[in-house]
Amino acid sequence: MSSRRNFIKVGAAAVAGAAVASAVEIPLMTTQVQQKDQALQQKEQTITQLQSQAEETSRLTGFLSLTPKQREMVEAIAETMIPTDNNGAGAKEAGVIYFIDRHLAGSYGKSGNMYLQGPFVPPNQTGPITVEGQTYPKGTISARINAGTGYQYPFTLKEYWRRGLEYLDAYSRSAYGGTFENLEADQRTLVLQDLWDNKPTNFDGPTPREFFYELHDMMTAGFFTDPLYGGNRGMVSWELTGYAGTNDGASEGFTLPQLMVMDEPQRLKPMSLADIQQGGSSHA
Amino acid sequence: MPDQVTHPSVDVVVLGAGMISGPVAAELSRDGYKVVGIEKGPRWDYTSDWHPTNIHDEWAIAVERKFDHPLQIATFSIRNNREQFALPVRRYTKLVQYHALGHGVGGAATHWGASVGRYGPWSFKPYSETINKYGESMLPSNHDMEDFPITYDEAKPYYEAWEKAMGITGDNEDPFIPDVKYPLPPHPPTPVAERFRAAAESMGYHPNPAVSAITSGSYVNQYGVQRNACIQCGWCGGLCNYPCEVGAKTSSHVTTIPAALATGNFDLRLFSYVYRIDTNEQKTMATGVRYYDSAGNIHIQPAKVIFNGIWGYNIIRLMLLSGIGKPYNPVNSTGSLGRGLTDGYSPGVTNVRGTLEDIGGNAYSAGNASGGGFKILDFADDNFDHNGLNFIGGSAITLGGYLGSAPNLITANNPAKENFGSTWKGRLKDNKLPTRLTISSSPSGPEIPTKDQFVDLDPHYTDIYGDPIARITMDWGANRWRPADYIAPKVGEIFTKMGATNVIVTKVPELNQHVDWWGHHMRGGSRMGEKPETSVFNKWMQQWDLENHFAASETSFPFGDNITAGTHPAGMLAYLAADGIKKYLNSPGPLVA
Numbered sequence A: 001m002s003s004r005r006n007f008i009k010v011g012a013a014a015v016a017g018a019a020v021a022s023a024v025e026i027p028l029m030t031t032q033v034q035q036k037d038q039a040l041q042q043k044e045q046t047i048t049q050l051q052s053q054a055e056e057t058s059r060l061t062g063f064l065s066l067t068p069k070q071r072e073m074v075e076a077i078a079e080t081m082i083p084t085d086n087n088g089a090g091a092k093e094a095g096v097i098y099f100i101d102r103h104l105a106g107s108y109g110k111s112g113n114m115y116l117q118g119p120f121v122p123p124n125q126t127g128p129i130t131v132e133g134q135t136y137p138k139g140t141i142s143a144r145i146n147a148g149t150g151y152q153y154p155f156t157l158k159e160y161w162r163r164g165l166e167y168l169d170a171y172s173r174s175a176y177g178g179t180f181e182n183l184e185a186d187q188r189t190l191v192l193q194d195l196w197d198n199k200p201t202n203f204d205g206p207t208p209r210e211f212f213y214e215l216h217d218m219m220t221a222g223f224f225t226d227p228l229y230g231g232n233r234g235m236v237s238w239e240l241t242g243y244a245g246t247n248d249g250a251s252e253g254f255t256l257p258q259l260m261v262m263d264e265p266q267r268l269k270p271m272s273l274a275d276i277q278q279g280g281s282s283h284a
Numbered sequence B: 001m002p003d004q005v006t007h008p009s010v011d012v013v014v015l016g017a018g019m020i021s022g023p024v025a026a027e028l029s030r031d032g033y034k035v036v037g038i039e040k041g042p043r044w045d046y047t048s049d050w051h052p053t054n055i056h057d058e059w060a061i062a063v064e065r066k067f068d069h070p071l072q073i074a075t076f077s078i079r080n081n082r083e084q085f086a087l088p089v090r091r092y093t094k095l096v097q098y099h100a101l102g103h104g105v106g107g108a109a110t111h112w113g114a115s116v117g118r119y120g121p122w123s124f125k126p127y128s129e130t131i132n133k134y135g136e137s138m139l140p141s142n143h144d145m146e147d148f149p150i151t152y153d154e155a156k157p158y159y160e161a162w163e164k165a166m167g168i169t170g171d172n173e174d175p176f177i178p179d180v181k182y183p184l185p186p187h188p189p190t191p192v193a194e195r196f197r198a199a200a201e202s203m204g205y206h207p208n209p210a211v212s213a214i215t216s217g218s219y220v221n222q223y224g225v226q227r228n229a230c231i232q233c234g235w236c237g238g239l240c241n242y243p244c245e246v247g248a249k250t251s252s253h254v255t256t257i258p259a260a261l262a263t264g265n266f267d268l269r270l271f272s273y274v275y276r277i278d279t280n281e282q283k284t285m286a287t288g289v290r291y292y293d294s295a296g297n298i299h300i301q302p303a304k305v306i307f308n309g310i311w312g313y314n315i316i317r318l319m320l321l322s323g324i325g326k327p328y329n330p331v332n333s334t335g336s337l338g339r340g341l342t343d344g345y346s347p348g349v350t351n352v353r354g355t356l357e358d359i360g361g362n363a364y365s366a367g368n369a370s371g372g373g374f375k376i377l378d379f380a381d382d383n384f385d386h387n388g389l390n391f392i393g394g395s396a397i398t399l400g401g402y403l404g405s406a407p408n409l410i411t412a413n414n415p416a417k418e419n420f421g422s423t424w425k426g427r428l429k430d431n432k433l434p435t436r437l438t439i440s441s442s443p444s445g446p447e448i449p450t451k452d453q454f455v456d457l458d459p460h461y462t463d464i465y466g467d468p469i470a471r472i473t474m475d476w477g478a479n480r481w482r483p484a485d486y487i488a489p490k491v492g493e494i495f496t497k498m499g500a501t502n503v504i505v506t507k508v509p510e511l512n513q514h515v516d517w518w519g520h521h522m523r524g525g526s527r528m529g530e531k532p533e534t535s536v537f538n539k540w541m542q543q544w545d546l547e548n549h550f551a552a553s554e555t556s557f558p559f560g561d562n563i564t565a566g567t568h569p570a571g572m573l574a575y576l577a578a579d580g581i582k583k584y585l586n587s588p589g590p591l592v593a
Helices: A002-016 A021-060 A070-080 A095-104 A157-176 A185-196 A209-222 A232-243 A256-260 A271-278 B019-031 B058-063 B126-134 B153-164 B190-201 B259-261 B310-322 B422-428 B478-497 B567-585
Strands: A129-131 A134-136 B004-006 B010-015 B035-038 B074-078 B265-270 B273-279 B284-290 B298-308 B341-342 B352-356 B375-378 B397-401 B437-441 B454-462 B470-475 B500-505 B523-525 B548-551
Touching: A070 A095, A070 A157, A070 A185, A070 A209, A095 A157, A095 B004, A095 B126, A129 B190, A157 A185, A157 A209, A157 B019, A185 A209, A209 A232, A232 B422, B010 B019, B010 B284, B010 B567, B019 B035, B019 B153, B019 B567, B035 B259, B035 B298, B074 B454, B153 B567, B190 B375, B190 B397, B190 B478, B259 B265, B273 B298, B298 B310, B298 B567, B310 B454, B310 B470, B310 B523, B341 B454, B352 B478, B397 B478, B437 B478, B478 B500, B548 B567
Parallel strands: B004 B298, B010 B035, B010 B298, B035 B265, B074 B470, B298 B548
Antiparallel strands: A129 A134, B273 B284, B284 B298, B341 B523, B352 B437, B352 B500, B375 B397, B454 B470
16 A cells, blocks of 8 residues: 555656646646545555454354364355455454354254154155054145245254254265365355256255255344344444344434334444343333 | 143133134123133233234244244145145244234234224125026036125124224225224325325225225224324235234234223133143033143133033044034035135236336335235125126225335345356345335135135144144135236236336246145134034024034134135124124024924
């Protein structure tokens, strides 16, 4: 950055030595350059801020469930799905990986609120199938991935992730010549798209598309859910979307009845559950 | 070995403490009868369990379903026809989570969208009205359709009692729903709703404020139970998720159970899971029920009368487990228990959209789940001429409710190949601050019950106690989406009149969806009717062949009209059942010859 500034100054100085006419242009150019510098500086500061936020995030926390290899993979998936870019913070700064880790370690990973009794019969079968001695000529219903009947596996979600990541790792190596976390960004994107298209043939439950679905749901959950759950650090996703979290508008001087019938969007400052539990404004 | 306890006998045992059981408990205990209530969940206290500082928690409530029925206790299974193996619903996903059963006092209505309204005159006699006006050929050849054994006029006093108890909000001017006097005024309309109202009215339709079971003002019901007004916090809906931190969202926990408890005649047993209705040897009289407590001990509760107000398909399940009623045989269409499923939910295929360029707003702003909009019934029921058409009924069209009530997580993502990465993330920027609005509608039609749709016991799966779960055999019928193609262009015209641009009407392909998770708002299966051969309960909600067993639910409906959530007519049936039970206790015996 500073080398670029020097280059411009050198250029202006070189011009200054020429004809009088160009002396008029020099102050304008310098102003424009200064403005550009300021904008670049601000952008740099933002990126530096984000970087240190991300470093801080990683310094302050650890992992309860993800193995070292899984951490690298999940981080790489998260950053591919929700990148840091000119629209601001992504999964990295939000700490999406911590949301996922905590959930895999807890009730989500243990499939705590799921019905886990057998027999386990896959959906989407045209039939005939025989289950516990009874034959069903037309198989089963077609279940959308996101229907409550879509998941018919005899294992918990933690195991589901373990398998999905293992299959993803093997697929990346065989189809793209490297581990997922070490592929270039555009190749990582292709791998994820391949999941959606069910291209890999090595997945033995979940299917590639099912795993993509679960990844997408949990990555975005880690990005959008209240920070108390470990993700969405600094409410960065809510800054992006304009979502106000638990803010009911009182801090900006709005009442709920006013907000209710407004047809002009009002950008409220995002607030979290922790904010209102620590005594921030709740309701007008 | 678990202990077994037999309790002293009471007049009435009420199963469940939710929306339907609350009125029965209140009515009977207030009349001096001794009542025991049996509820599998806890008694929520909205001032602490649902405190504002922890209730606005999307993950816990919308995804993990913290306050709803835990799936590991019991689920249900689903298939489209008898030749299929039925799959259990194993998981609450974002698509289905809001169709969770309730758990605790208030039941599922602690978390519902509270969008209500009466069934009108046609809804009670859809079979005879259709036959008389259009002929039998309007119905599929394997239909199993029957009328309600009561008329709208006979239902009116029970509607009124329910509406008063609940504090229903709406106006009284809908020409298709006569003789209504809702106790609370409607919620304030949004700018979009106003525009819809003006456009619809100018085109000769009859817009009325959407009817809502969320209070629009503070209120005291006929039992003296006080209600707070909705504070329009904006966390209400999000696809029917949030319990209410001020008790403005209506269910039994803030309307009728407190009334029952105040009498001193009502003994509420929590964390108690009913698993059998006991009868005498000849199965002519119920003697009581048995339930598990939270330690697994067995309790026997004798009673003169049993009122069954648990979740609809579980009414059927409990009767089948108990060996009462005549199970439906789909092979030869004999029997009645489990018969006549008629669904109550739209396939949800949106086929008309438009854009309002000059109205934006906060996607999360204040409001509640069911107020603020207007509804027209001009395209519903037989309110338009169906001659030459290939369907019966139609849709209510409701538009313009509050923009809020959909906090960000549930609507955050739509997994797809193109929906990740920087371009997708760019579309998220400021998407909770839209500068223009998309309006849309998903017209549909009511499900006609057919002989191949029913509920029975699953031979492969059990609940946590080892009893078979309910198995649902059903699929969408053509009458669900045929009206869509007829109604959508007319809705498109209203959108255009509202000033919408880019109004797009798409055709709904036949059979584009099959049921893959059902259970919620299911109607029929334990229907009331004129004839004991084809129905389970008579017009007093009394079981035909077990005179001291009464029940009410959406599964009591012979026909599931789709112009409203079935909760409103089901609540009416709860009051009808309470009246029937009072008649019975005064003079035992069959109430219908």
